[in-house]
Amino acid sequence: MLARCLSASLQGLDARPVTVEVDMAPGLPGIQLVGLPDKAIQESRERVRSALRNSGFRGPLVRVVINLAPADLRKEGPAFDLPIALALLAASGQLDQPRLRNIWCAGELGLDGSLRPCRGVIALAELASDQGARALIVPTANAEEAALIPELTVLSAPDLRQVVEQLQQRGPLLRTMPRSTAFEAPEPEPLAQPGVEQSLAARALALAAAGGHHLLLVGPPGCGKTHLAHQLPRLLPPLSRSEALTITRIQSVAGLLRNPGTLPSTRPFRAPHHSCTAAALLGGGISPQPGELSLAHGGVLFLDELAEFSRAVLDQLRQPLEEGVLRLSRSRLKTTFPAAITLVAATNPCPCGWHGDREHGCRCSLSQRQRYWQRLSGPLLDRLDLQLRLERPPASRMRRCLEPTPSAGIEPWLQASCINSARQRMRERNPGGGCNRDLSAEEFGRVGRLERDGLQLWEHLIASRGLTTRSALRLLQVARTIADLNGRETVCADAVAEASCYRCTDPLVGDTAA
Structure with missing residues (x-):
């Protein structure tokens, strides 16, 4: 007797439909999976x-062949336990076959028949909804996650017996209703009023939050690089519903979803150690899983001690930083992971960390500093729009970090309202409503509104600093964000001049002396 049950297999962040077919025929008892x-x-x-x-059903006493169709698609994970069990019950006559028509299901079975949660249920639920499923059956722990897709009927049960009773309409219908899809992001907290030493760094954070620009912080130990990086998520605009759904899907596929019934309201912040591998940072594996880059989608990826990362690993960030997506290709699989992040990188100016410090002498030779900076390739530095040198504050000003700063003393451009206003100008002006970071040269020529004196200064900077085409465009994009943050319609020479202040590695890369 032949029976079928519908399920899905994860391929990256997407789910692919899989039909579980069970055929029972006379022969020696045994189960064969193909x-x-x-x-x-x-x-x-x-x-x-x-x-x-253990659930009170008869086990198969004949030859059983279980086929997972399509046959050329690799399947993985224990989520096929429930559809296999239901198809076996239908094939053996213990469950009416019409009850499984257009019913999708997924879940891991315990030896006692209990249902355990599985990864990527929200991706399966979205696919089932698109395919017009009559209902989706999942473990109780996954029910609220699946119910985030409001158009889908979600049934849940704690064990296999209750699933069968629901299908046979002999038990209560345990339907999970979707929660309210409206969510309010918490009001971003402003930064404390920076001191003289960090006013330019705080301005760079505001520009990164407004225009989505990647940021490099160079400075000795204790100058505040890590502290500043942790402030950036508080300045980013609130999440939209589509962004929150994408973040939820990534976390679900990675098995990191903490609150399955609610959409996240804060942007992610990921800070991997510099010893991580390429697969851990970007994602990958035999069956590709999202890495730190995709787990930071919509938020901040902080790479502390940037020069300590493997150069081969860092250079693989070039294409994702440029396009906002990561494309992984394997011999049998090609998948795409979202990677629209704001990168914040921090590094010391030399191996000992004290080159250029006012009070500590540097112990590194010129050749050591050259080798240290050669770990960062020019194409990677070209993709970091804001490059800033920090100095360690003197001891006389250390106590200021212990004193609370009234909100009245916060600079206007550090306020969330100012950053959100700048983003709104970009959405209304830029093609596709993207950030200034995503503007191509042609698009900037149409909507950038660069004044004549700004154009002349920009051409002078290209010639005097030897900027590449990419870094020259990045300079204009930052200048456009400065104008948006200042509430100006056009980009003047002052905005271009300020943007040139965030290019501290131009001379460093030229002489490789840091």
């Missing part, structure tokens, strides 16, 4: 057999 299952699915034979017996 359709490119991984080790976890192969082991489902024993989990399903024990779960059926």
